[in-house]
Amino acid sequence: MDAAYSSIPLRHIDWEDSTYAIRSFQPSTELEASLERLGFLTAPWLLCQGGERFVVVDGFKRLQWARRRGLPDVLCRVYPEGTDTGELRLRRLEGKLFAPPLNVAEKAQIISELLDFLPAQIVVREYFPRLGVASRVESLERWRGLAAAGDEMLEAVASQEIFDRTALELMGWEERARLEMLSLFKELKCSASVQLEILERLTEIALGRARKRGDLLHDAELQSIVVDSTLNHRRKTGLLRERLTRMRFPRLRAREERFNAQWESLSLPGSIRLTHPPAFEGERWQLQITFSRPRELMDLLDSAGKFARSPALKSIMAPPEDPGVTGSSQRSVTIEGFSKEL
Amino acid sequence: MIVHPPKKVLIEAEVANSPLVKNLRERLPSAGFEIVERVSDRREADPEVLEIVAFRGRFIKTCPGTRHYCCCGYRILHFGTQCSLDCTYCILQAYLNQPNLRLFGNTPDMFRELEEELQSHPRRLYRIGTGEFTDSLLLDPWTGFSRDLIPFFARQPNAVVELKTKTYSVGCLDDLEHGGHTIVAWSLNAPEIRRREESRAAGIRDRLSAARYCAERGYWLAFHFDPMIHHENWRQGYGETLDRLFDAVDPGRVVYLSLGAFRFMPELKAVIQARHPQSRIPYGEFIRGLDDKMRYFRDIRVELYSFMVERLRKVDPDLCVYLCMEGEDIWRESFGFSPEEKGGLPAMLDRAVKERMKVGLHCDEWPLPSVWTPESRQC
Ligand code: SF4
Numbered sequence: 001m002d003a004a005y006s007s008i009p010l011r012h013i014d015w016e017d018s019t020y021a022i023r024s025f026q027p028s029t030e031l032e033a034s035l036e037r038l039g040f041l042t043a044p045w046l047l048c049q050g051g052e053r054f055v056v057v058d059g060f061k062r063l064q065w066a067r068r069r070g071l072p073d074v075l076c077r078v079y080p081e082g083t084d085t086g087e088l089r090l091r092r093l094e095g096k097l098f099a100p101p102l103n104v105a106e107k108a109q110i111i112s113e114l115l116d117f118l119p120a121q122i123v124v125r126e127y128f129p130r131l132g133v134a135s136r137v138e139s140l141e142r143w144r145g146l147a148a149a150g151d152e153m154l155e156a157v158a159s160q161e162i163f164d165r166t167a168l169e170l171m172g173w174e175e176r177a178r179l180e181m182l183s184l185f186k187e188l189k190c191s192a193s194v195q196l197e198i199l200e201r202l203t204e205i206a207l208g209r210a211r212k213r214g215d216l217l218h219d220a221e222l223q224s225i226v227v228d229s230t231l232n233h234r235r236k237t238g239l240l241r242e243r244l245t246r247m248r249f250p251r252l253r254a255r256e257e258r259f260n261a262q263w264e265s266l267s268l269p270g271s272i273r274l275t276h277p278p279a280f281e282g283e284r285w286q287l288q289i290t291f292s293r294p295r296e297l298m299d300l301l302d303s304a305g306k307f308a309r310s311p312a313l314k315s316i317m318a319p320p321e322d323p324g325v326t327g328s329s330q331r332s333v334t335i336e337g338f339s340k341e342l
Numbered sequence: 343m344i345v346h347p348p349k350k351v352l353i354e355a356e357v358a359n360s361p362l363v364k365n366l367r368e369r370l371p372s373a374g375f376e377i378v379e380r381v382s383d384r385r386e387a388d389p390e391v392l393e394i395v396a397f398r399g400r401f402i403k404t405c406p407g408t409r410h411y412c413c414c415g416y417r418i419l420h421f422g423t424q425c426s427l428d429c430t431y432c433i434l435q436a437y438l439n440q441p442n443l444r445l446f447g448n449t450p451d452m453f454r455e456l457e458e459e460l461q462s463h464p465r466r467l468y469r470i471g472t473g474e475f476t477d478s479l480l481l482d483p484w485t486g487f488s489r490d491l492i493p494f495f496a497r498q499p500n501a502v503v504e505l506k507t508k509t510y511s512v513g514c515l516d517d518l519e520h521g522g523h524t525i526v527a528w529s530l531n532a533p534e535i536r537r538r539e540e541s542r543a544a545g546i547r548d549r550l551s552a553a554r555y556c557a558e559r560g561y562w563l564a565f566h567f568d569p570m571i572h573h574e575n576w577r578q579g580y581g582e583t584l585d586r587l588f589d590a591v592d593p594g595r596v597v598y599l600s601l602g603a604f605r606f607m608p609e610l611k612a613v614i615q616a617r618h619p620q621s622r623i624p625y626g627e628f629i630r631g632l633d634d635k636m637r638y639f640r641d642i643r644v645e646l647y648s649f650m651v652e653r654l655r656k657v658d659p660d661l662c663v664y665l666c667m668e669g670e671d672i673w674r675e676s677f678g679f680s681p682e683e684k685g686g687l688p689a690m691l692d693r694a695v696k697e698r699m700k701v702g703l704h705c706d707e708w709p710l711p712s713v714w715t716p717e718s719r720q721c
Contacts, residue, residue, distance in 0.1 A: 208625030249627050252639045279629035280640050282410065283671050319641055319675060 001087055002080065008046060008054055009073045010066060017055040020047075020092055022113070025105045025151070025158035028061045035065050043077045047088060050081050058092050086117045097130050104146075104167065105158040107131050112147035115140065145171040149178075156182055163192035169199050177214030184226060188237045201244035208248075221247070255280055255320065262316045271296075272304055274316070285317060343509055343544040345426060347484055348392035348443065350374045354381055356396040357447025362485055363394055369484045387441035389426055392481070397446035401455050402470070410632035411667040412681050414600075415688025415708070418474040419456070419503070421446055421487065425477045427508055430539040430618040431569055434475065436610050443476075445485065453494060460498050467692050467702035468498075473506025473527070480509055488514045496521030500702050502695055504564060508543035510552035516559065522699055525597050526556045527564035530587065532579025535571045539621060546583055550590035557595045562699050568602030568666055570646050572626050572638055577649055584653050593658035598694045601650050602666035605637045632669070640672060647676035662694035 044059025056063055057079070066074050079088060093110050096102065102110070110131065114123045120140050128135045133143075146153065146167050157167045162185045170178045185195055206213040216222070225231070225239045246253040259276055275286040287304060291297040307313055351366055351373055358377050367375065381393045401420050407413025422445035424434055446452065460468060472478040472491070482488050488505065495503040496519050504525040512526065528549045531539075536546055544552070553563055565587060567580065604623065611624045628636040637643065647665060654663050664687060665673060670680040681687040689708035696703055 204625045208622055210622065249629075249639070251627055251641050252629060255639075255641060281629060281637070282632050282669060319644060 001083060001091070003045075003077050004080075005043060005075060006078045007073045008076045008078065010063070010071060012052045013046070013054050013056060013063065014049065015056075015067070018060075019055060020057045020089065021060055022093075022096060022106055022109045023154070024061075024103060025155045026103060028065075031061055032065055035062060040066075040074065043075050045079065045092065046076045047079045047083060047085070048081045054078070057088060058095060089113060090117070097127070102131065103158040104164040105154040107133060107164075108143050108147040108154070108157075108167075111140070111143040115144055139168060142168040142171040152179070153182060156186060161186050161189075163195060166192060166195040166199065169196065174212065174214055177212070177217060180214065180217060187233060188240070189233045190237045194237060194241065198240065198244060201241075201248050205244065205247050252279060258320060259316060262312075266307070266312060266316075268307060269300060269303055271300055272307075276317075343427075343548065344542040345480060345509065345511075346390070348373055348481075349390040350376065350388075351392045351394060352381055353377050353394040354396050354447065355379055357394055360394075360447040360449060361490070362445065362447050362449050362487065365486045366392075366394070366484055369486065381444075383439045389442075391442050393442050393444040394447040395444060396448045397451075401446070401452045402459055403474075405474075407667065408633040411669055412665070412673065412687045413667065414664065414691055415469070415686075416691075417468055417470045419452070419470050419472045420475060421449075421452065421472055422481075423475045425480055427477060427480065427540070427542045429508075429543065430614055430621040431571075431604060431606065431610075431623050433606065433610060435617060436607065436613050443481065445481065445487075449487070449490065453490070456494070460501050464500055465704065465706045466500060467695060467705035468501035469504065469691060469695060470495075470501060471504040471506055471527075473504070477507050477509060478505035479507040479511040482511050482514050486514055489518060492518045492520045492524050495523040498523065500705055502562075502699060502701050506564075506566065508540060508549065510544045510548040512552045512556055515556060515561065520559075520561060522560065522562065523701055525562045525564045525699075526553065527566060528553055529566045529568060530583050531567065531569075531571070532573070532576060532583055534573065534575070534579050539571065539618075539623060546586060550586060554590050557591050562597045563591060563595050564597050564599065566600045566602070566666075567650060568600055569604035570601060570650075571604050571623060572642050572646060573622070576646070580646075580650060581653060584650070584657070588657050593661055594698075596658075596661060597698045598662040598664060598691060599654065600664050600666045601647050602668075603638045603643045603646055605631065605635045605667065608634070608636055611636070633667075643668070643672055644675045647672065651676055662690060662698075664690060 040062060044063050045057035046054040047057050048054055054076075059076075063074065093113060096106070096110060111123060111127070111133070114127055118127075120137060124135050124137050124140065133139075146157070149167075149171065153162075153167065153170075156162045157164065162170070162182060166185065170181055173181065181199070185198075188194075190198075202213050202216060205211075206216045209216075217226070221243060222240070225236060225243060228236065231239065256276075263274055271290045273288040273290075275288065277284050287308075289297065289300050289304060291300055347370055349372075351363075351370065353363055353375060355377050357363060366373075381395050397420070399420070403418040403420055405413055405416040405418060407415075422443070423437070423440055424443045425432065426443060428435070456470075479488065491503060491505075492515065495501055502523050502525060504527050506527040506529060508529050515524075515526065530546065530549065533546055536543070543549075553565075557563055567583075570576075570580070573579070604626070608630070614621055614624050627639045627642060629639050631637040638646075647668075651663060654661060663677075664681075665676065670682060673680045681690055684690050686708055692702070692705070692708060695701055696705075
């Protein structure tokens, strides 16, 4: 595949043709500063379309800069008319792969393009590792979907407002819900793991209830948080996670709330802490006493002993009378048989 | 029920002349038979293939109980792996390196090992089952394995065998000398769960008809509501199956009945999601148990069990009902007692066998002096 270096007038370039574009969705301030300082370090690639008409293959941002600066021509590497365009695209992609690190939006576009003319297995086996992408055939369609998901999604993923796994997960969502989640995540500004947790909770709650994820998001119990403009992003994220956890694990949450309410109602010294078994599974409870002086320990042991002998301990350890009762209705539970004056 | 006869039988040369292969050749005249030196693991899954291999491990295994939950002291007779009924929740689908139906062709070795084990402890009562790594009767119409196994156990004074199934393939059991040493057991579930999650297995009505057929031929019965799935209208569903069960069979023929809420290795969740995306099972309220398996939150388990126990007590207060792999706290809340108070779960089950089946009356009571360890008597 022969190419020749030639100085091409910028007016001969078809600026509308973006066949070979892989957009980064990121500002090019640093690149422009470099161009101002050093000019072109390597030649952009053009493909001759016949006569004096050229399309850009590589170097879009640099050529746009040159155009804005009013340069008349630029030395380019020009592929002649009739060049095998598949091969040319592949070269362009290979070149991209070894350029500075790619953001997720660029990776998605590269994967999508590679899939146009290479078998899926090869893309996964040979290109995914070079792109730093987990080699899973199942994710191919999601990557392709991401590349076609529209500018808002690609901008968000390029600027890490949402993360790659979140974006790929969202590709399995219906479009309306996906866009709603996108704007929610932009607002929440949460970490990748929290984004994934929120998506997983919503998905599992919806699947467990045979509902659509998008519809679930519109339920009053979630909307009351989502649309509340008085909450800052941290508080909103916290409340949303708590609400989703409660929806996903209603019985466990109810039991925890009951335990907390009962424990608080006992008003034992703060240096005594009762811990239930994780998820109440098994029978190993813990009572922890924190002290600084022997005298303090004696007093705390006295309080702990009275508590241990009272029916209060049995009551707090006991399962709910009616397991179907939810936590909120049990908030007012107080424990008989144990008084504060201990 | 959707069970197709194997179309291709792949046989390791070492067991090419075994009685099992002989049976298969007779009963599968249109199948292709191929002898190979070694059937390798990691083969592509092929539902039409049956593999017959020479098994080199121990055929008798102990039930995979753990320290944290009460184990039944059951022994497993390992005679094959995998199952084509493809229940959505089945653990066998996680064994990806051996995806095909596989039976062990060296059955004479199996019977030798069984004989040696049973004779070496003549005062120990053995409860042995075959349905741990496959369905006990799935391939029986073609292997006729039960026709060797059942008469073998009829001759053992200190053992009973349990064949656990979700099929109605009991034809081979018809005229056998079982001597009252065989329990035919069915796994049962709520009708909706059977429809959604066990769609290739026999329907509840067919399982119960098969149970009645066996009872009429003098077989003892057992039933396992395992895995119980927490779902909408579960009370109605499980109640209905219980009603149908005791409409179909006399509770007096039932040696024991177990209850076990769904529990699974965490890795299974992704497998279920990938293989059965329509299944809602993974989205129950599961927590990580003390054995690291996922289990329903304890209050849900207690609720499921208490409902069943109450209903079962009304049917037959003497029926031995037990929980599979549960903690003492769950027992106490569901039954009002823990197995410990009755000498431990293995003792309860031995007693059920002795009292109902009148087998092993000469055998020692638990805890057995020679085998007692805190691990073996966990409750
Ligand atoms: S019948 Fe048993 S072994 Fe077969 S698929 Fe179902 S759960 Fe698995």
